Each structure stands twice: as C-alpha cells, then as structure tokens.
Amino acid sequence: MKTKFFALTGASLLGLMMTANAVNAQQSGYLSFLIDNGPQSVAVAEAWVAAYTEKNPDVTIDIEVRPGGGEGDNIVKTRLATGAMADVFFYNSGSLFQAINPVQNLLPVTNEPWQAGIQDSFKSVVSAGGEVYGTPFAPAMGGGIFYNKPIYEELGLEIPKTWEEFMANNEKIKAAGKTAVIQTYGDTWSSQLFVLADFYNVLAAVPDFAEKYTANEAKFATTPAALRGFEKLQEVYEAGFLNADFGAATYPDGLRMVATGEGAHYPMLTFGIGAIAETVPDHLKDVGFFAQPGDSADSNGLTTWMPDSIYIAKSTSSPDLAKDFVGFIGSPAGCDIRNEAVGATGPYMIAGCELPADVPPAVSDMLPYFQEGGHNGPALEFLSPIKGPALEQITVEVGSGIRSAADGAALYDEDVRKQAQQLGLAGW
C-alpha cells in the first residue's frame, strides 16, 4: 500500500487526494492518540477514530486523555523528552509549539499529500526550521465578546464598534439590574481575554509591535495601544459591571451565564460555541459574538486564533499509519465528521471543508470578519514566540482591582523577559 500512497504524492490536487483515501488499501496496526480532556476534544477524537477504524478494521487506535492548561504542557514536554510520546498527539500551534523543540521531536509532514489543501496562514504557525509539522485540529477561532441576544433586544442595544459604545451598553445593562460583564477568574486562563483579544487594535495602532516586542524593543507598559488591553480589564472592574462571583466562577459557568441571560457579555474565544451547544443547547441561538472594540470605529476588526494542531511524534513506531490517520483528519471527510460530532465553530483551514447551512448565530456573526471587506489579524502568540506564563495571574489581579493596569503591564514585561531568555532569543 505504501508505494501506492506515495505514487500519488506528486499529484497534490485535493480531489485526487480524496480519491486516494477512498481507494487506499486498508491499513493495519496500532496507534496511540493523545488529546486533552475537554469534552469537545474527546467527542471529536472518538468520532474520528470510530470513522477511521470502520474503514480500516485491522487498525486499533487508543485514545489517551491528558489535562489541559499548564499541566498538559508539562505532560507533553515530559513525554516528548523521555521518548514516550503517543504516536499522534494534539497540542497548541504558535508560541507553545515552538517550545516543544519540533525539529528534534516531531515528524515533518511538509510534503504529505493532505498538506496541499491546508492554508498557508496555518502552516506558518506549525513550521520550524523550514518544515511543516502540524495539521489543523479544529476550525479557526476568534477572540472577542459573546453577548446575550435577548438582553440586547430587550434593551434595544446596538453592537458596539468602539470601546466607548461598549461601556455605554454596559451602563444601560447595569441600570436595568443585570450583570453587564461576566468574568470567570476561577479558571484563571479565562481572565486574559480582554488583553489578548485586544491585539487587533494594538496592530491597528502599531503595525510593527510584534517584531519590536520579540526584539525587546517594544513593551506593553510603555506602548499606549498595548497598555489599553490592561486598562480595559481594569475599567470593567472599576465600573462595577462584573458578576458577584467573578473571583470563583469558572469557564463553564461563564458560558452558561451568557447563554441563559444571567449576564450580557462574556469575553471569550469562539471555541466556547461548541461547549454551549453541548451544555445548554436550547440557548445556543441566544448567543451572538462581536470583536473586542477598539478606540475607533474605523479600525474595527477581529483578533483571530489559529486552531490547535495534530502532530506525529518522531518516536512513533508506525509512521506510515500515523500519517494516513492524520491525513484523514486533515481532509474534508475529517471536517464533516467534526461538524457531525460537535457542530461547526468557525471557518476551516482546510480547502474543501464546508460549514453546514445552519450554523449557530455566534458562528455566523464571526464569518464576516473573515470574508471580503472584513478585518482580522492574528493574536500576538502567532506573531511572536514569546508569551509570559504569569499573564493569567496578572490579569486576575488587574481584573479584580488588586493591581493597577500600568503596574500589571510592567510586571508582565518582566515575565516576558524570562520566557525570551529561556527560548534563547537574541537581544534579551
């Protein structure tokens, strides 16, 4: 079968690739597949494995589950370093991908047939040393603000295009006796959104911020546009817009609250749509989405996140089978299975992948930013390898009034320096 598969690599046309998958001789063997323990990831991984092993009954694929967040980073790094990584695994793209030493640990897939259908913007965040290592695990995401549509209708509010309009909306929502902004610092990572999702606005004001920041020439504390994200976090706290239990509430709480109308706005990444669809499906149509507003309506645009990725460990004992399985995930058939299993959460990075006709409103609200005439730009973590690990603690402090925005930004600049040194970047 191997020769047959490689005979086709020259023809990189997507249609041919699909046929190749269809006419391929059956695979056999064993693979382990490591993913994070989010219900979405588990559901979609199980669906992929079920579909793949149905086509290839002689293949056994074991799904292994690990925690997410920093603990998961640890497990991935440790298993890679000890050569005990699963054959195929899920991990972040962008700056975190650079930290797992891809050239040494991962199997390059640059010239594999399915890579022809994958967008270059994705390839750029899973490449190192001139080789591509990743295949998209999910659709692209946006970072912005979920809002509760019934509250907007009830109070006659407009989608805000500037931060001022956003705060005016919040004021009206608060006056109506409702929670204007939901924050969930019980899951500290969720506190970073106002800062991270503001990056489109940073780029609009300082187009070369990412390069200067990587070269130790621009700082959050001393770049007014970059400091704005921290200031926005402080402003919503000081105005008293937050839910009473913002310090203890968790990410699932936040999604539930914005869906059921316990709160009006929840700053979050759009991957939350999948979880809403699963936990409160009746309210999925009540959730809309808009980009985090900047200071001018003319430069309104969405900060985007590249999806996480699927990688093959260099230590795998069955590289051909692993490639065949990953190629299946990275094909339109893989997207269809995902749509079926967990619903559509955003535009795909794979050519030929279609969104179903009836996407939830939060997804259709996001699409215009990606289409002609829309504006979007990548989050900082896809333009620079440096992300300080203490950001989530610092944003909790700024967002709950323990530390001022200016102090928080300065502290974050310190944190970033450590990361840059660890990565061995020049100029630090």
Next chain:
Amino acid sequence: MTAAAVPALKMQRRSLYPGWFYAPAAVVYSVLFLAPTFASLYFSLTRWTLFDATFIGFDNFAQFFREPFLIQGLVNTVIYAVITSGLKVVIGMALAVMLTSQIMARGYLRSVIFFPVLVSTIGVGMTFTVLMHPTLGMINQTLAMFGIAGPGWLVDPKLALFSVALVDVWKGVGLATVIYIAGLVAIPKDYYEAARIDGATKLQNFFYVTLPLSRPATATVITLSFIGGLRTFDLIWAMTKGGPGFASDTVASVIYKQYQAGFYGLSTAGNVVLFVLIAVLVVPLTMFLNRKQGHE
C-alpha cells in the same frame, strides 16, 4: 581469661554482620536520593529545556530572587507555617487532653478527629473550595441565613492564605492530637498523684505537670507541622493555585509555576533555595527544642 575475652567481645560487636549488608540500602539511597540531589544542584546552574541544558552560572538564582512575587511567596510561606503549626499545637493539645480524660464515646471521638488525616489532600481542597464559594458555597449560605454577609474566603486576596491555612489545620490536627495522646499517656501517674497530694487544681495540674512533661510531643508536633507548612503545596494548589493573582503563593507554588512554564533550570534553583530555607529555619528550631528537652 579476661585479656582474651575483651578483644573477642569487641570484635564480635563490630562485625556481627558483614558491612556488605549495607550495600543494597546504600545503592537505593544513592540512586534515588544522592544522584538526583547532585543532578539538581547542577541543573540549577543551567538554562534547561529538558531537551538540552546551557550552563549559565548563578543567573537562575539571581532571577529567582528578582521574581516580583517571590518575596511575597517567602513571607506567605513563613506566615502559613507559623499559623498552621501554632494552631496544631494549641488545638492538638486541647483535643488530646480531652480525649485522654474520662469522656463518653472516647474511642469514637478519637477516630473522628483522626479521619481527616486519612482523606486525600486534593479531595479535601476541592471539597472546601466548593464549600467556600463566595455566593453558592454552603458556608456563606449558612451565614446568610443568620443575616451575615460572608466574606470571599478564597477570592479575597487578604483572606485566601488564612482560609487555606485553616483547612490545613482541620486536616492535620488529628495527627498532632495522636502524637499528643501518646505523649500524655506516657507521663507517669506518680506525678499526678504527687500533685494531688500537694492539693493542685486541675489547671495547676495542666500547667505544672502535663505541659512540661509533654515537651517531647510538642517538639515533634512543632517540627513536623512547621516543615510541612514550609513546603506546603498540594492544598494551596488544589484550593487557590496561589491566587487570586499571587496573594496565596508560597515558595513551593512559585517553584511549581516556574516548572509548569517550562523554566526547568529556574524552578530547580527554586528548589535549592527552598531546601536551604527549610534547613536554615528548622535546624536551629530543632536544636532549640531538643536542648530544652535535655534540661528537663
């Protein structure tokens, strides 16, 4: 006869078993303890990514002491150790006195006090995190029934560390109590009889007989709980992860976060610092406690 017997006796004492019997233990000790200790001393001087290590001298230590939250972590660690060991001594002693006196259901109460020690720390932490939720937690809802607005136990930066310390005491006081019970039972009855003949009151009994004679138990409880408090990590991580922000960070949680972030050299340097800190605080403390004991 005596001249020949003495060296024979000496020899027999010295070599009852061959020295090689130590070898298995020595191997285990070197492989599992000495080797990692010296390796970590080396890695604390490197910038280490798990994949490769670059020697950078004492930069990690300089960096670790520049950490803005480290000073707060150090202060928090000492506060936490003092609070938990202090409360465990006082409450443990009180419970032990109660549980060695003639009270109803003594055996049952002894087990009840000891049960929390047996429960997993993480489980305890997660349970109390739920109980201490600012609006939905059982503690604040109970307080609300009496018209009291409960504080944000774990989300108020001024309270978080103390809330965790209280849970630590709840969980650990059983062990202190058991040590004290053993200590109190070991006090010969003669002292109490003598005191009774002298007409001592119950209070005098406690302060002049029980308290001084349970000093070995006190020394053990203080040393164990103080060291435990200094290197505490699991409970803090399960309940606050050092938060909100950095408000309940201890040295151990700062080290763990560096490790999580992939700063392996830096976190190893932190462990060396923690090791020295414990040694510097605990060695004089044990010497002090043991010296007092010698005078009794």
